[in-house]
Amino acid sequence: MFTFIAVGTCIVDANQLGNANYNAATQLAQNVTVTKGNQTITFTSTAPSATVGGPTYTAAATGGGSGNAVTFSSGSTSVCTSSGTNGSVFTFIAVGTCIVDANQLGNANYNAATQVAQNVTVSGAPNAVTLTSGSGKVKAGDTATVTFNVALQASTVCSSWTGTGTKTLANAVITFTDNGSNDYFTATSSSCSGGGNFGTVYSGRATSQAR
Numbered sequence: 190m191f192t193f194i195a196v197g198t199c200i201v202d203a204n205q206l207g208n209a210n211y212n213a214a215t216q217l218a219q220n221v222t223v224t225k226g227n228q229t230i231t232f233t234s235t236a237p238s239a240t241v242g243g244p245t246y247t248a249a250a251t252g253g254g255s256g257n258a259v260t261f262s263s264g265s266t267s268v269c270t271s272s273g274t275n276g277s278v279f280t281f282i283a284v285g286t287c288i289v290d291a292n293q294l295g296n297a298n299y300n301a302a303t304q305v306a307q308n309v310t311v312s313g314a315p316n317a318v319t320l321t322s323g324s325g326k327v328k329a330g331d332t333a334t335v336t337f338n339v340a341l342q343a344s345t346v347c348s349s350w351t352g353t354g355t356k357t358l359a360n361a362v363i364t365f366t367d368n369g370s371n372d373y374f375t376a377t378s379s380s381c382s383g384g385g386n387f388g389t390v391y392s393g394r395a396t397s398q399a400r
Contacts, residue, residue: 193223196298228253228302230291239269239281239311246279246309252293253302264288268311281311 193199199221205214234249252259261276263269269279269287281287287309293302 191221193221194298196223196225199223225295225298225300226254228255228293228295228299230259230293230302230305232291232305232307236289236307236309239287239309241281241284241311241313243281246281246289247273248277248279248289248291248307250291250305253299255293255296255299257294257296259291259293259302262290262292264290264306269309279309281309284311284313287311 191199191201201219201221203217203219207213230250230252232248232250234247237244237246239246248261250259250261258275261271261279263271263279265286265288268283268285269281269289271289272278272280279287279289289307289309291305291307295301
C-alpha cells in the first residue's frame with residue numbers, strides 16, 4: 190500500500206527473490222504521478238441569532254492538510270465587519286444577512302480550498318428607554334430619552350428624526366405592556382425637536398426603565 194505525501198513522481202519498485210531453482214526476478218518500476226491534493230473547509234461554529242450592536246460572533250472552521258490557517262472575512266461589509274485573529278470576530282452593524290466567508294491557502298502539495306460561506310441573520314437591536322424625570326409608575330408628561338438602534342424613517346417620525354441615536358421626547362407618554370426588565374413599550378409625544386407632530390415613535394422592548 191502506497192501513501193502519497195508530496196507532489197512529484199512516486200516510483201513503485203517491484204522485486205521477487207529467487208530460490209534453489211529460480212534466479213531473483215529483474216526489478217521492475219512503475220511511475221505514479223502525484224498531483225496536489227484538495228482541501229475542504231467545514232464550519233465548526235454555529236451561526237448565532239444576531240442583533241445590531243449585540244454580542245460579537247467568533248467563527249471557527251477546520252481546513253485541509255496544508256497546515257495553513259482558515260481565515261475569515263465579511264462578504265457583506267454593510268451588515269457586519271470582521272476583525273481579530275484570522276478575521277474570525279464578527280461585529281453586527283446593520284440589519285440584514287451577514288455573510289461569513291472562510292478561505293484556506295494552499296502550498297506546494299495542496300490546492301487552496303474552495304471558499305465556504307455561512308449566513309448569519311441580523312435583526313434590529315432593542316431600543317432603550319430611559320426616563321429622565323418622574324419616579325415609580327410611568328405617567329403622562331414625563332420626559333423620556335429613547336435610543337434608537339433601528340434606523341427610523343422620516344415618514345414615521347418628524348422630519349428631523351432619521352437614522353439612529355438618542356432622541357428626547359418632551360411631554361412623552363411611555364406605555365409599558367407588561368412587567369419585567371424586557372417590557373414592551375410604546376412612546377408617543379405631542380412634539381419633537383425640529384417641530385412637527387407625530388404619533389407612535391417606536392414599539393419594541395425597553396432595556397432600561399423606571400418603575
